[in-house]
Amino acid sequence: MAAIACAGIALASLSALQLARWLPPWAATLLATLAVGACTAIATWRALAPMHALFRALAGTVASYRDGDYSFGIAWDGGGDLGHLVATHNALGAALRGQRLALVQRELLLDTMVQNxxxxxxxxxxxxxxxxxxxxxxxxxxxxxxxxxxxxxxxxxxxxxxxxxxxxxxxxxxxxxxxxxxxxxxxxxxxxxxxxxxxxxxxxxxQLTAELRRQEVQTWKKVIRVISHELNNSLAPIASLAHSGGELLRRGQLERLPTALATIEERARHLESFIRDYARFAKLPSPRVEPVEWQRFAAQLRTQVEFAFDLQPVDGIGRFDAAQVEQALINLLKNAHESGTPHDQVKLAVRKLPDSWRIDVLDRGSGMNTAVLANALLPFYSTKRNGTGLGLALAREIAEAHGGRIALLNRDGGGLCVSMVLPA
Structure with missing residues (x-):
């Protein structure tokens, strides 16, 4: 195309030369120079046009990459440095496409896991x-x-x-x-x-329901072992001492008989106390619900354990079994004191909700980790060396017997909140 264009310009130049006979010498020279320059410019433009197209294509694909579209590539038949540039650019696009595909697959896997x-x-x-x-x-x-x-x-x-x-x-x-x-x-x-x-x-x-049910089965098995062990520890010496007492009586050695009988009494009372504690939890009577003034109830509770009291409204009246709720709160407040919280920071907060009362026992101890939170309400579960594991479980039974519920939550800034909700 450039050659044709130059040929056309050459013909035009010949015509101009013919015309130059009628022009001054300087005008004819100028005309010839312009014709040759135009031919050279057109030839140069035609030669550089493919490179211009390549640069435009490169700019377009870079803009697509910036927008997150890596589907474009560039075709170039030439070699040299431009060929190497095109090959490198296409390799970059292929790498970006691969990374995008891997990222999409990971996002799809993560979304599947999160959703299911x-x-x-x-x-x-x-x-x-x-x-x-x-x-x-x-x-x-x-x-x-x-x-x-x-x-x-x-x-x-x-x-x-x-x-x-x-x-x-x-x-x-x-x-x-x-x-x-x-x-x-x-x-x-x-x-x-x-x-x-x-x-x-x-x-x-x-949801922890199924997990806690499994834990409850394991807990009850542990309880059976504990009770069996305690019964054996008490009944075996009682039987032995009873036999020894009979022998002492038969031989007339009455001076050693009071010691044997005192030991039998001590073991029997210990066993009675042990069974009574477990029976109290297992045979919780139905609550006798009656109106109770919170201020008077708190004053009675303060005679047994220390705590700060916050009541809203101050003249509130609840409906519950005072003896049962008192027993539950004594256990919870003692736990709060045993957490290492200063006495003035153990708090009982009672709030009136639209159709219920919320009772929070608050401390500033170390709180509970996830494992303890998951098991704390189970009967007989305890982190204390000599704990029975009945305090929180009994509080839960009492709350649910009233038609309420109980929850354990770690407090912001440290400490634990044991929250009971009872119907108004």
Whole structure:
């Protein structure tokens, strides 16, 4: 094409030369020079046009890479440095495509795992809106519907009251949904972290019902072993001493008989006390519910254990079995003191809710780790060397016998909150 163009210019130049006969010499020279320059410029432009197209293609693919589209490549038949540049550029595109595919596969795997885990997971952004809610969270909190884009407070408003109470109390902990034989036990965990420079909150709700049922079976087996061991430790010496007492009586050695009888009495009373403690838990009577003034109840409770008291409203009247609730709170308050909390920081807080009373026993001890939280409400589970493991379990039985519930939560800043909710 360049040659044709130059030939045309040459012909035009010949015509111009013919014309030059009629022009001054300087004009003819200028005309010839312009013709040759035009031919050279056109030839140069034609020669560089493929490289211009290549550079435009390179700029276009770079822009596509910047936008996350790695599907483009460049075809170039030439060699040399430009050929090497094109080959390197295409190799970069292939590497980026491979990385994008691997990333998509990992994201798909992660999403599959998150969506199908039995743990309810909710991610909340700084404005309080749900960014992610997996299938378990939808079933538990969202009536099976998508939660993304909704405010978490709005989602929580439709949840079970026990779930709402757990979030109101704050911190990590356990709570029960349902009553009696139809109940599920959950562990709540809340963690804050930064995502894309903004603070987000990850909420995890793990169902522990099946796990705790297995733990209960193991606990009852342990209880049977403990009771058998204690009975043997008491009955064996009683039988032996009774036989010895009979022999002493037959021989007329009455001076040693009082010692044997005193030992038999001591072991019998110990066994009686041991069985009574276990029977108190196993045979908890139905609560005798009656109106109780909280101020008077707290004053009576203070004669047995120290605590700071906070009541709202100050003239509140509850309806419960005063003796049973007193026993439960004595156990909880003593546990709070045994946590190492200064006496003036052990607190009993009672709040009136729309249809119930919330009773919180608060301390500033070391709290509980996840394993202890998961087992603390089981009968006979204890982390103390000489503990019976009945205090928290008895409090739970008393709360549920009243139609209420109990939850354990670690407090922000350290310490534990044992929260009982009783019907108003």
């Amino acid at each position: 885990t039995p743990v309810a997971m909710v991610l909340v952004d700084p404005s309080g809106r749900v960014v992610l809610g997996n299938l378990a969270a939808r079933r538990m909190l969202g009536d099976g519907k998508r939660m993304e884009g909704r405010t978490f407070d709005g989602v929580l408003a439709g949840a079970d009251p026990a779930v709402q109470d757990a979030f109101v109390r704050g911190g990590d902990g356990m709570f029960t949904v349902g009553h009696e034989d139809d109940e599920d036990i959950y562990h709540l965990s809340r963690r804050s972290f930064r995502l894309n420079g903004r603070s987000h909150e990850l909420i995890l709700l793990r």
